[in-house]
Amino acid sequence: MRAVEFQEYGLPEVLKVVTAEVPEPGPGQVTIDAAYAGVNFADVKARTEGYRVDALPYRPGLELSGRIRAVGEGVTGLRPGQEVAALVGGGAYAEVVRADATTVFPFPEGLDPRTAATLPTVVPTAHALLHEVGRLAAGESVLVHGAAGGVGTVAGQLARAAGARAVYGVVSSADKAAYALKHGYDEVFLTDTFPEEVRRATGGRGVDLVLDPVGGETLRRGLDALAVFGRLVSFGNASGAEPWHVGQPELYGRGHSVGGFSVLALAQSAPQALRALAERAFRTVTDGTVTLPITAEFPLADAAGAHRLLGGRTSTGKLVLRIAD
Template sequence: MRAFGFKEINGDIVELDLPCPEPGEGEVLIRVSHAGVNFAEVQHRRGDFGAPEPTGDVPGLEAAGAVAAVGPGVRGFGIGDQVTAYLPAFGGYAEYVVAPAAFTYPVGDLDPVVAAGAPTVLTTAYGLLVGAGRLAAGDTVLIHAAAGGVGTAAVQLAKALGAGQVIGTVGSADKVAYAKEFGYDEVVVRDGFAEQVRELTGGRGVDLVLDSVGGSTRADSLGVLAVFGRLAAFGDAGNHPDLTLAVRPLWKSNQLVGGFNIGDLARRAPELVTRFARAALDLVAAKQVRIDVTEVLPLPDAGVALDGLAAGTSRGKLVLRA
């Protein structure tokens, strides 16, 4: 089986010749037509999840295509069904991949290119808002990395779920107009965002911050939280040292800090992954949310896609064509 992956931390993405996987209990085998690209795959490559196997690790948390085989105990899927899947064990940058049936979803009329970019981004954005963020009607929300895959989905989901004002930050001014296309009330450049957010909220602050940037952005976000405001972390795009937060200032200021990690959720509460994904996909089907695939690259260019994501030069969602 043809696949693309890396054999050393921060190594080049190279072609690998691997055996075709077989579905086990509760799994389906997908012949991949398209694979989504996510920042977690940048982290995978840079060694955040450990060293790769000697035969190479294949990134890829999302894949769309046709069901090629089903494992024991699987119901509701037939050979040839068009599906998209979240892949907690990675592996999407390949001709075939095995996915848990619980995290595999029929695509209906959805374009397979768009479908490939949906399972991780949508589940993460919905889980951040509803699970970690406890979004309530009328809440003011601040979303960092507003022009990225999660950022462009999260603002639409937040509005669909009843949020009030939604503010976004971007890393450079050239991304402001793009991010605003998705429904942000205001988008500001991240440098110096805290003062601008306080002005935009009349000094009240925001009820919820979604942060994938980390470092000083995460620390400064605490200063714009309203009473009982929540900060939900879900990544570390800048690869910054972790923050050390004392509890007493949070207690004294009526602030809450938490996070969302889809991998942990898949292990400990898989039913929530399924629920969040299906709820978000329903909003896509109802045309209340769209996934903006800005570039489709051939699978051998997976390294190019990851380099762009790591450099912060990409917008929207990147997808690979198998």
């Protein structure tokens, strides 16, 4: 089978198509004949700085869609030939992918394989950030960093559907701002000026909830943009800054709280909680609450092109690799 791997860290060109043995499922696992794989910023970080990479060579890819090829011992509720989407710890850039059955999800009714490949990371993440962790209530306001990306596109729509009073986004360019305004956002601010813009838009009050995938100084400035009793949820460290620390001096004065979320970490620590979350989140797609535009598609052999676009920070929406011809 064909797969894409890298044997060293570096530019997108280190991604190479290789011929590999077809994996077999172990106990509690399935193998999937892949149709599409989602492309995530975590894949770029893996290639450039070893994020979540245990050893080289490494095969990127956290999510895919396709048909179950074989099931391992002890697997129930899944069968060969069944159309599924799956969340994996890595390895989705391949024609056949092995996955733990606990993070394999039969297609929601009416969903096509191309769209299904975009769901396992983005939609549960956005749902958890707003609801399970962020506890957004109707009438509250929310600020979402990366508003034009995959999670941001979904979060804007979910916040609007939840009855948010105001949905603000933060992006890095005017083009991205125009995109975000079409997906649930009332106003969109640029990265350099968002604290001042939040104070202007809210009459100095601040927002009730901030969703931050950037970390570092952006996270600290996000705390300053919170209203009294506001919450901030961290779900990444795209800045590459040192791990953030926040404590009594930053939180006590205005009753702020800080939470965190990682869909991959939840898959490891509480897979049944992830399944329940995914079922709730996927329903927002099948009932029409959320649409997740796929803005670019690349063949498996051009995974480097997908990484080049995503790593250049100019992309919007969701990118996919087409694996099956």
